[in-house]
Amino acid sequence: MRSPEAPRTDLSSQAEIDALQRENAVLRAEVTQLRSSLRMRAATIFAEAASSPRALISAPGRLWSLGREILNARAWRRVILGLECGLPDDALRHTAPGPGSASTVKTLGRHILSGTDLPRPALHVTDPALIEAISRTDELTRLVRDGPDWPTPAAQAAGPGSSRRVLMALHTGQPDQTNGYARRSHEILTALSALGWEAQGALRSPANDTGIPETLTNLYHRIGPVIPETNGLDAYVAAYADRLFEDIQRTRPALVHAASNHVTGRAAALAARRAGLPFIYEVRGLWEVTRQSVEPLYAGALGYRAQRRMEIETAKAADRLFVNGEAIADLFRDAGIPSERIVQVPNGVAPDQAPDPAAASALKARWGLDDRPVIGFAGSITSYEGLEDLFAACASLKHVPFQLLIIGDGPDMPALQNEAKRLGLDGQICWTGRVTPEDARTAYAFIDIAPLVRKDSPVTRLVPPLKPLDVMAGKAALIVSDLPPLKEFAADGRGVIVPPGSPTALAAALQGLLQDEASRTAMTQAAFAWIHKTRTWPEIAARIAGVYSDLLPRLPPA
Structure with a gap:
């Protein structure tokens, strides 16, 4: 016997119902987060104590437990302070440990900030954020100890001097920012273009972007978003290098020039080596030192030491190292970079910058x-x-x-x-x-x-x-x-x-x-x-162009 026919559902109505359910789920999550916040929970304890004798008796114990959670949250922030290594959009910053991980979190924080060896966590620790932190710590410890694994340079694919096209990998650019870093990038790209170079700034797309490379102006284009398959610095750099290599194959530059920090620099170095192109790294400042100026404890953290190691290793991988000050040059000389590979590229001004x-x-x-x-x-x-x-x-x-x-x-x-x-x-x-x-x-x-x-x-x-x-x-x-x-x-x-x-x-x-x-x-x-x-920026761009020409000896006249 045939079963009764199922009632038909209006697809548009069902879509509206699904959308409302999703919206309600978001609102419920927000209310739950608000109710679970430490400040709201403290206010609730005081409000209940004022209205109920039983709640008043239990209030000291509840407040003591809440205080322990606050201390654990602070300890977790100290762990993140030790772990961060300049990775963009670090998800670890926005996570917190479960109650069962509290003592391990505090132990991690003490050891990371003191710079001592990290104890292995107990096997019963199951908090996902803490497990990720342990994995991240192991990675940064390896980077501090051993440095990155660089691939063998590829053979020169097209030969040096095949064009005047330069790919400049940038952390950010003027389409998105107006800070000093973006301003310096824009002035250099503009002045190089005036000297006959096809200089293009390569920018990452937002993570929710379509992923299609996009030309922004005659000076900038986007390479698409960088979305690693797993968490961690190595995974991010590898995904970034893949994006840059795809861009190199598409735009066919003769040379790759990357600017701070080591995340962009190392990815560009890997992509340039894979393509067999000369690579220049430009250090405009050391981000770990800037952070230390407002967070003094960071100077002893694992993230600080890992960033310094990455900067030095990226500089060693470069055919030339650009620096914008003698103090930075001295730091890299002391780290073993030969003086003949270090080039001063200071800040500049536009020739017509006098105010109106x-x-x-x-x-x-x-x-x-x-x-x-x-x-x-x-x-x-x-x-x-x-x-x-x-x-x-x-x-x-x-x-x-x-x-x-x-x-x-x-x-x-x-x-x-x-x-x-x-x-x-x-x-x-x-x-x-x-x-x-x-x-x-x-x-x-x-x-x-x-x-x-x-x-x-x-x-x-x-x-x-x-x-x-x-x-x-x-x-x-x-x-x-x-x-x-x-x-x-x-x-x-x-x-x-x-x-x-x-x-x-x-x-x-x-x-x-x-x-x-x-x-x-x-x-x-x-x-x-x-x-x-x-x-002036034209004078500084001429210095840069001179280094480009040295690395591309068969370059024809402009």
Whole structure:
């Protein structure tokens, strides 16, 4: 006998039902996460204790258990601090251990931060995030101990000098970012193109992208998303190298040039070797040192040591190493990179970067500045910039009219605003918050004195910023800390050099420049002439092109 026919379902209605069910599931998950949050649970304990005698009796024990969970969560964050190695979108940052993993997590955190050997976890640990952390730790330990496994270089596929096309693998670019890294990339690509090179910046696509390579402008294209099959640094770099190799096969460059950090550099080196092409690695800074400047404990972490090892190993794999400062060059020489393979490629300015007077006048009026001399800073407001020393110096200036201009934003801004109030600088200071890069550069046309008085720290001793060149291009008088990456800019009468961390010395320098306009003018003219003779992007691109030509000896004339 035939079974009764099943009722027919309206497909459109069923799709709507499925969509509503998915939406409800998301909302339920959000409510569950909110209810399970430590802050909400603490509030619930207090609320229940206020309404029930039984809950009041049990509240101390419940709060004690909650406190243990808070300590375990902090221990887990310390584990992640030790593990992270510059890998983009690290899922481990957003995970937390289960209650059964708490003591192992704390043990891991102590051992990783102290730099000692890692104990093997107990077999009963089953928390997925913790298991992933153990795997990641093993990988980073191997990288610190042994370094990466580099493949044997392939034979030259097409021969050097087959074209003037260069693939520049970049962490980010101006289509997505406007920071100093992206700005340097854009200026170099633009200047190389003007010299007759087909220079293209290769950018990764977002993880949810279609995966199809995409041309963005004449200077940039996307290679598609990097999606490794498994977690970990090696897996990510291998997937990134595969994407770059596919791009090399498609675009047929004669040379591969990658910029910081080691994740991009190592992937580009693997792809270039597989294709048999020359490889250049450009170190613009050491990211582990920058992170250490705001997280001092990171200096002893496994992630820090792994990143340093990866930077050195990537530099050793390169045919040439570009650095943007002598301090970085010294670090790699000490690590065994021959001096003849290291090339200085400093920061630069555009030849026509001088601000427009009309735009500068309008900007000054918009910010409410008057005719008093302007002492100005533009940049990220972080602890190593030494702004508290600048405020202390300004507070000590007597009988000298001036106004302070602070352009930018950052984690230390609230504390510095409180400090400015405490010092009585409220009536003399203008905080602009975050502005466009164009406005920041335009402001130097009416900034009279620009102190860049960074604190003495590993990152400030290593990485030269772009800011001094913007100051000089805008004809503002420069004051810098006596630190290797900064004092070169102020040498030979181009600026004033003061000891780092000395508000007294800074106050004396400010007072002298405020009272002597003729000295300020002579200083700014000398600085302006120097950067336009030695530090324009076309001049820097010519240095880079010279290295390209050395690596491609049969290159025909442009």
